[in-house]
Amino acid sequence: MDKNMRTAQKRKILEWISSFAFVLPVVIGIAVFTLTPMISSLGYSFTRTYTTVAGMGEFVGLKNYENLFGVYAEQIWDSIGSTFLFTVISLPITLVLSFALALFLAKDFKGVKVFRVVYYLPVMLPAVVSGILWSSLANGSDTSALNVVLAAFGAKPFAFYDSEKTAFFTFILMGLFTIGSSMILWIAQIKAIPDSMFEVADLEGANYFVRLFKIIIPMCTPMIFYNLIMGIINSLQIFSNVITLNIEPAGKEQLNFIVVRIYDFYNSTDLSTACALSWVLFVIIAVISALTFKFNKWVYYGEEV
Amino acid sequence: MQTIKSKRAVGLAIRYVVLLIFAVIFLFPVVELILKAFMTDEDIASGALFPSVFTVAAFPKAIDSGYFWWLKNTLIIGVINMVGITLSSSLCAYGFAKLKFKGRELVFSIVIATLMLPSICMQIPLYKLYFGMGWTNTWLPLIIPGFCGGGAINIFLMRQYMKGIPDSVCEAAKVDGANKFLIYLVIVMPMCLPIAGYVMLMSFLGCWNDFMTPLLYINEQSLYNLSLGLYYRYVNNAGSIPPANVQMAAATVMLLPCIILFFFFQKVLINGVSVGAVKG
Known part of the structure; x- marks a missing residue:
């Protein structure tokens, strides 16, 4: 009897191991490539560590954080300000425009696929290609493509990326070319709304706006929430699109987002300050995400929840 | 009957026009990227949008x-x-x-x-x-x-x-x-x-x-x-x-x-x- 129980227990453990083995890769992956660096990053942020020297440097307490908001304060607040400004301006425009496009393209009509492909095309541009392309199309010279187009409409040349006054605006404008990625998600969500809902609405004689505000938008709230939270997280980490631009320094200085600043510290071998700033960013993202999750009562997850 | 039909046609036309305008805007950077690759140095310097002659001269220099x-x-x-x-x-x-x-x-x-x-x-x-x-x-x-x-x-x-x-x-x-x-x-x-x-x-x-x-x-x-x-x-x-x-x-x-x-x-x-x- 006792023996039977032990073998039964043994079998249970073996059963668990053989199941767990399937998810082992991701467990190892998170332990090695996510948690270890997260924790060591926190560790480095309390030391004086350089990328060029092996191992962890001497412990300096909160010195790096004091530096961030002391010696570097002006630059850091500037970066935080630009990053927030970018997020606050670009994210709502992106969400609204991509949703509007999706409303146009969710119904099947002749040529709809071609339009979807065309709007999604700029999303396919690799970061480096997009950087090279926009540096050439949107610089301030009279011969840049955008200025040639402006001239054709009789407008004066615009400085675009080459002036500290217009670079930020240009960057937001160029970012709008990638709304196709959210658009595709909206289309999928809108197409998943059961036809019966629209049929009922038709019977009731609802007009387009009633359908939009009473059916389509409420049914899309999970996707609004997803796009919103991922949009916040991604815009706060904007980096590749900036560093791949080959533009006048005056313009590039306006695009001094937080991650660009982190990379600058890293590049100048100052690993510990880079880690400290990345933890500041992490806390900012965590707080904003938590707030967004807290106020998600408006999200409709279907009947069963 | 006739009015509903024509109303629909107008709606459809507006939809296509709006979508086409957006399509032109969205295609512009990618098309310009490809067109510029086939331009001569002179076309680039003058800021032409469309190559005066198509040339592949730039490709051997790049690749x-x-x-x-x-x-x-x-x-x-x-x-x-x-x-x-x-x-x-x-x-x-x-x-x-x-x-x-x-x-x-x-x-x-x-x-x-x-x-x-x-x-x-x-x-x-x-x-x-x-x-x-x-x-x-x-x-x-x-x-x-x-x-x-x-x-x-x-x-x-x-x-x-x-x-x-x-x-x-x-x-x-x-x-x-x-x-x-x-x-x-x-x-x-x-x-x-x-x-x-x-x-x-x-x-x-x-x-x-x-x-x-x-x-x-x-x-x-x-x-x-x-x-x-x-x-x-x-x-x-x-x-x-x-x-x-x-x-x-x-x-x-x-x-x-x-x-x-x-x-x-x-x-x-x-x-x-x-x-x-x-x-x-």
Whole structure:
């Protein structure tokens, strides 16, 4: 009897191991490539560590954080300000425009696929290609493509990326070319709304706006929430699109987002300050995400929840 | 009757006009990229939008032996990742979708939570880890993480898809004496080909476009991928940067595989997105 129980227990453990083995890769992956660096990053942020020297440097307490908001304060607040400004301006425009496009393209009509492909095309541009392309199309010279187009409409040349006054605006404008990625998600969500809902609405004689505000938008709230939270997280980490631009320094200085600043510290071998700033960013993202999750009562997850 | 019909026609016309205007705007950068690649130096200098003569003169200047070398590197890394990410994310997804074990939900929620972590927080300290293990200036940082789970998004999508496969199918195989791995290999995976195709496509493209990882961990010119090679040639180059037609020629060739894959696998792509959207 006792023996039977032990073998039964043994079998249970073996059963668990053989199941767990399937998810082992991701467990190892998170332990090695996510948690270890997260924790060591926190560790480095309390030391004086350089990328060029092996191992962890001497412990300096909160010195790096004091530096961030002391010696570097002006630059850091500037970066935080630009990053927030970018997020606050670009994210709502992106969400609204991509949703509007999706409303146009969710119904099947002749040529709809071609339009979807065309709007999604700029999303396919690799970061480096997009950087090279926009540096050439949107610089301030009279011969840049955008200025040639402006001239054709009789407008004066615009400085675009080459002036500290217009670079930020240009960057937001160029970012709008990638709304196709959210658009595709909206289309999928809108197409998943059961036809019966629209049929009922038709019977009731609802007009387009009633359908939009009473059916389509409420049914899309999970996707609004997803796009919103991922949009916040991604815009706060904007980096590749900036560093791949080959533009006048005056313009590039306006695009001094937080991650660009982190990379600058890293590049100048100052690993510990880079880690400290990345933890500041992490806390900012965590707080904003938590707030967004807290106020998600408006999200409709279907009947069963 | 007549008015309803004409009203509809007007509505349709407005829709097409709006969509066409947007289409022109969205196509402009990509078309201009390709057109500029076929321009002469004079056309570039004068700021022409359309080449006065089509010439391929810029291509040999852009696509030299260095370019081919980086292209080869990118292809190798891309293919390895495509296999690694698909294999590893499908194994994990199978564990989360079809096997029942204690702690499953906890592990899965941790996996999803990693989506919210800013990648820069990991990438900077990882430099030290890779440096300590002698991985900097090798391809290991670009390859090994893919084999370890293949990313939370991919696991999530695969799991969503696998949940759609009825448990009874797996149970039947179990009764017939198939073990868990055999069920994964012979029953679940063949039914998951659409989503596996999507994950493969996205992981290849992700690798093709990856810029941040090589930027942080690779200094050796012979190990660059195409992104990094073009970056040091046309963006961050202390010497003189070649004219726009050469830049655009290099960019066009890099963009070509993305566009070809996109056109051929559009359906796979859009279906893959819907899996996450509709069932998420």
